[in-house]
Amino acid sequence: MTCTFAATATATATATPLADPTRFGSSTPYADALAGYAARDTVRLNVPGHAADPHAAPGLARFFGSDVLRMDVPPLLAGLDKGDGNPLAASLRLAADAFGARRTWFLTNGASQANRIAALALGAFRDAEAPVVAQRSAHSSFSDGIILGGLSPRFVQPSIDGWFGINHGVSPAALREALAGLGAGERPKGVYLISPSYFGAVADIAALAQVAHDAGAPLIVDAAWGAHFGFHEDLPESPLRLGADLVVSSTHKLGGSLTQSAMLHLGHGPFADELEPLVDRAFKLAQSTSESSLLLASLDLARDALQHGRDRIGDAIAAADELRDRIRRGGRFRVVSDTFDRFDDIVAVDPLRVSIDVASGGVHGPTARELLMERDGIYLEIATETCVVAVIAPGVVPDIARVVEALHALPIDADAAADVDAVGSVGALPAPGPLAMLPRDAFLRPAEAVPIEAAVGRVSADALAAYPPGIPNVLPGEVITPELVRFLKHVAATPGGYVRGAVDPTLATLSVVS
Numbered sequence: 300m301t302c303t304f305a306a307t308a309t310a311t312a313t314a315t316p317l318a319d320p321t322r323f324g325s326s327t328p329y330a331d332a333l334a335g336y337a338a339r340d341t342v343r344l345n346v347p348g349h350a351a352d353p354h355a356a357p358g359l360a361r362f363f364g365s366d367v368l369r370m371d372v373p374p375l376l377a378g379l380d381k382g383d384g385n386p387l388a389a390s391l392r393l394a395a396d397a398f399g400a401r402r403t404w405f406l407t408n409g410a411s412q413a414n415r416i417a418a419l420a421l422g423a424f425r426d427a428e429a430p431v432v433a434q435r436s437a438h439s440s441f442s443d444g445i446i447l448g449g450l451s452p453r454f455v456q457p458s459i460d461g462w463f464g465i466n467h468g469v470s471p472a473a474l475r476e477a478l479a480g481l482g483a484g485e486r487p488k489g490v491y492l493i494s495p496s497y498f499g500a501v502a503d504i505a506a507l508a509q510v511a512h513d514a515g516a517p518l519i520v521d522a523a524w525g526a527h528f529g530f531h532e533d534l535p536e537s538p539l540r541l542g543a544d545l546v547v548s549s550t551h552k553l554g555g556s557l558t559q560s561a562m563l564h565l566g567h568g569p570f571a572d573e574l575e576p577l578v579d580r581a582f583k584l585a586q587s588t589s590e591s592s593l594l595l596a597s598l599d600l601a602r603d604a605l606q607h608g609r610d611r612i613g614d615a616i617a618a619a620d621e622l623r624d625r626i627r628r629g630g631r632f633r634v635v636s637d638t639f640d641r642f643d644d645i646v647a648v649d650p651l652r653v654s655i656d657v658a659s660g661g662v663h664g665p666t667a668r669e670l671l672m673e674r675d676g677i678y679l680e681i682a683t684e685t686c687v688v689a690v691i692a693p694g695v696v697p698d699i700a701r702v703v704e705a706l707h708a709l710p711i712d713a714d715a716a717a718d719v720d721a722v723g724s725v726g727a728l729p730a731p732g733p734l735a736m737l738p739r740d741a742f743l744r745p746a747e748a749v750p751i752e753a754a755v756g757r758v759s760a761d762a763l764a765a766y767p768p769g770i771p772n773v774l775p776g777e778v779i780t781p782e783l784v785r786f787l788k789h790v791a792a793t794p795g796g797y798v799r800g801a802v803d804p805t806l807a808t809l810s811v812v813s
Contacts, residue, residue, distance in 0.1 A: 326393070327603045330596040332379050332386035337369035346373050346589075372592045379592070390599040397606045398548070399529070399539040400564035401571050404582050405598050407590040410523040410549035411440035413563040417519050417545055418444020419581035420574060421488045424517075432477055433491040435731075436466045436770045438521060439799075441491060442738070442762050446775065449739045450488070453481060454731065457493075457770070458642045463635060463656070463685050466770055468494055468502035470644035471510050478514045487516040494538065495524050497681065498688060499636060499652030500645045501535045508542030508568075517544035517570040526554030526562075527651065527693050530605045531612040535647045544568040545578065553651060553692050556601035560594040604694070611694035616650045618699060619691045623653055625703045631660040632706065635686050651691050658685035661711035675705040684796075728770065729786045732759075732778035741776035741812050748808040751788070754779045757811035764799045765790040779809065 325331045343350040351368045353360035360368060374380055380387040387405075395403040406412045418441055421431055428451065433441065435454040445452050455477035457466040469492050481487065490511040494502035504520060511518040520543040522528065529537030538546050548554070548562040563582070565575055604611070623634050635654035639645045657667045668682035680690045691697060735741075735758045746760035759779050764771045765787055772783055790796040791806045802810040 326607070327390065327596075327599045328386040328393070329379070329390035330599040333370050333372070333592055333596050336372060336376065336379060337366065347371055367593070370593060370596065374588070374590060374592075380595075387595065390595075390602075393606075394562060394598070394602045395564070397602050398546075398562070398564050399537055399566075400546075401567045402565040402575060402578075404563045404578070404586075405590075405595055406561040406563060406582075407559065407587060407594045408561075408585070409551070409559045410521070410547050410561045411438070411443075412585055413547040413549075413561055414438055414440040414521060415444040415447055416563060416578060416581040416585050417441070417491070417547065418448040418450060419584065420448075420545075420577040421491075421519070422448030422450055423577045423580070424488050424573065425486070426488075429488045430481060430485060431489050431491060432474070432481075432487050432516070434469050434493050437491060437493065438523070439762065439764075439771075441521065442771060442774060446739045446742045449737060451737055452734070452774070453477065453487070455492075456728075457496075458644045459728065459770075460638070460642070464683050465496070465498055465635075465686075467496050467498070467500040467639075467642050468492065468644045469507065471503055471506040473644070474507055474510045478510065478516075487514060489517045489519055489544075490514075491519045491521070493521045495522070495528075495535070495649050495652075497524065498654045499524070499649035500639055500642070501525075501647035501649060502644055503646045504536075504538045504541040504543055508544075512542070512569065517568065517574060518542065519545040519547070521547045523547055523549035523561075524552055524652075525649065526550045526552060526601075527605060527612065528649075530693075531609055531616065533616050533650060534612070535649060539564055539566045542566070542568060544570050545574060550598055550601055553690065554601045555604050555693060557594050557597035560598050560601075562598060608693060614696050615691050615693050618696045619651050619653050619689075621699050622689065622691070622697075622702060625699060626653075626655060626706070629703065629707055632657055633659045651693070653689040653691065654686055655689065655706070656686045657706075657709070660709070662709045663712060666712065667706075667709055670709060671705055675701075675708075677702055677705050729772065729780065729782040731773060732780045732783060734774075734776055735778050736776045736812075738775040745813040746810045747813045748802055748810050751784055751806055751809050754809040754811050755781050755784055757809075760810040760812050761802060762800045763787065763809075766797055766799060769799070779811070 349356035349359055349368055353365050391403055430451045430453045432453050434457055436457045455469050455473055457469050459466050494504055508518045520538040522538050526548045528535050544566045546564040550556040550562050551558050551560050565571055626632050626634055633656040635656050636648045657664055664682040664684050664686055668679050668687050671677040680688045741758055741760055757779055759773045759777055760775055762771055763773045787798050791798050
């Protein structure tokens with residue numbers, strides 16, 4: 300138990316500095332200390348098992364290089380993460396200061412881990428029966444957290460663009476209405492929202508924080524796609540500086556750290572004193588006791604690059620602007636974010652996300668993405684039936700001419716265009732069925748697969764989300780309705796449509812609580 304606590308306790312930063320960062324004479328104290336440790340002449344008789352010895356692990360050495368092996372070290376080493384004022388503590392303090400946080404946690408299992416930690420912390424916040432109001436399009440990892448934390452969810456719907464099959468954010472008015480719809484005397488444990496969206500739509504966090512706080516609830520923002528916010532005047536502001544109480548940051552996405560590394564930030568709001576020990580407790584439960592030194596160092600380096608990389612960020616923004624301008628001038632395709640002014644929940648756009656309406660040019664979204672990868676070596680982030688999304692990370696200046704030329708060389712496919720027409724208008728989503736039992740209870744109970752028509756009126760054992768637009772249509776514990784069955788069958792029958800989480804991909808059966 301002592302080792303477990305000590306190992307996990309190293310990866311947090313508190314409001315009272317654990318170390319003076321300038322003591323190390325470096326803007327990346329942990330990364331530099333790790334490099335120094337790797338350069339030492341040592342005999343390693345501890346884990347990891349490769350012992351940083353190219354002769355013991357020739358495959359790893361050839362593939363990754365000897366330097367990576369030398370920097371792959373376990374926790375609890377003096378001069379790295381052990382003892383008062385250690386370099387990791389200093390790096391965490393620097394991160395908290397850079398992002399405007401009261402406290403920051405480094406995570407080595409992605410923003411999914413941060414979402415689960417947030418949900419677990421809310422589970423211990425206030426009365427067990429108090430509900431959590433969450434955006435219905437929350438990431439599946441928060442749905443996992445609802446199950447793990449035994450939360451009782453209530454939902455607020457985001458705005459939905461029916462043609463593109465994508466969802467955006469939640470307006471302050473929609474959140475206010477959802478909170479007003481709670482039962483008499485119900486004070487929510489918290490409010491959980493997403494900003495920015497996958498397509499770069501930014502919600503009015505300042506106003507949403509005020510609505511949540513007026514209801515006596517902390518605001519948790521899944522800003523997985525906004526790790527770079529606040530580090531350049533042409534970027535949206537960080538949610539922390541706009542009043543969010545807890546912010547999920549998927550630093551590897553657009554912050555520049557290695558895949559699977561992330562941060563969780565606690566704000567300075569009115570609930571910080573209550574939330575901090577609960578988040579820290581959940582962190583110790585969720586973080587590995589063998590957290591990767593490589594991922595931790597990458598977070599240290601990424602923070603430094605964001606904090607001191609204004610010109611590099613500006614270069615990437617200019618490249619993204621050029622890509623959008625050339626797409627507009629080309630006349631064949633449209634820029635999706637040009638339509639965002641139709642939605643009152645969107646107050647800003649991430650300039651580093653370039654969403655392209657390829658359906659307007661007679662191309663099926665997934666087909667466009669596959670062709671660009673296989674034929675042209677151009678890798679885009681995501682595709683829906685109607686559009687593709689390019690992500691230009693801070694410091695990246697891609698070959699814009701090559702991208703535009705490849706886009707306009709995509710063949711027009713009449714069949715694909717017809718497929719797009721078939722799914723282009725999602726229309727109104729069916730209302731979720733009533734919550735018959737807590738998602739955790741439904742998830743842990745025995746389940747059985749029944750014919751889909753016979754599932755009507757039964758309690759779902761699974762979370763089901765129709766793509767497009769990818770919003771969870773049913774969660775464990777919710778009653779399956781006739782409208783839901785009709786909608787799921789319709790989406791599954793359309794070209795490219797599918798239902799994530801279904802026990803049977805053909806939807807002949809659904810899993811229900813026995």
